Amino acid sequence: MADAPDVLSTEPAARYTDSLGKYIVIYLCILALAAVQFVFAYSGVHSGGRFARMFLVALAEGGLALLFFMHLWAEKRGFLLFVLVFTGFVLAAMQYGWTDSYRMERGVPNAHIEIDTAR
């Protein structure tokens, strides 16, 4: 059987022609950010603060992987926007479910807030 061609008639925007050095730098940045998360785990900050910091670092790590390892940055801008907006929409739409989870957890929305009925 003949080899399948490596060059396609419809060549995508991402051509994977960046230098090896660039990929190594991105790789080291992701490892460094991962190390920062481990440092945060043992920092004296309260758990809410640790969560926020770790989440921001995870977003930075994921962003680097998404844009450069997955080459989203090298794709057409329309495709980049499509992926980001569509993903954001799907994740935001899921929030309809979380409000119900909150209700089940606390009884009713805002049930933990004490209302002064004397007034």
Next chain:
Amino acid sequence: MSQADTVMQHAGVMTEPAFSVPARKMAIWLFIIADAATFAACLVAYGFLRNGTPNWPTPFKFSPTVINAMVMTFVLVTSSLTMLLGVRAGKAGDRASAYRYTMITAAAGILFAVLHLREWMGMIHEGATLFHNPWGTGLFGASFFSITGLHLTHVVGGVVALLVVAARYKSGRLNAEHLEVVGLYWHFVDLVWMFVVPFVYLLNVAR
């Protein structure tokens, strides 16, 4: 009008894919978006359980659990780099290097799975199961094994896909675009791990 005429008239429209992205690449991106929603659902549900449960256990000691998580992170991120090098070699037409890097990536995936299973066995040996654990609420084991198990399933599936695609690529039945598609999936598995580690492991370290 004949069917052939109809096809010819639409051919100009059909040959131009959306965003100039080939169909199978677009398909894997749509899969990735859907899978991101799956993992997001699991992680947010875990967040609700964790916040809503008094005295949530924080059993993970620096050794062996946190060290193991560090090693697993290093292995997975490095495998993403080797996958990238494999796709890059494939795009350049260097089939031997592309095959070699893809097999290295699969080997790293197997190493990751072994490390993960070893950690699971350690936890099970300490008495942690899906519904019970010696540290407190049973929800801890349920959420930990569910989320890490879902990720591990993706890793194992990715390793199988890498091995199959690499073998078929070597034999000439697949091309560099197929490597790129399986590479995108592998990078996504790596990306998810970047969120699993802080939320499931590092927020539960013993202090």
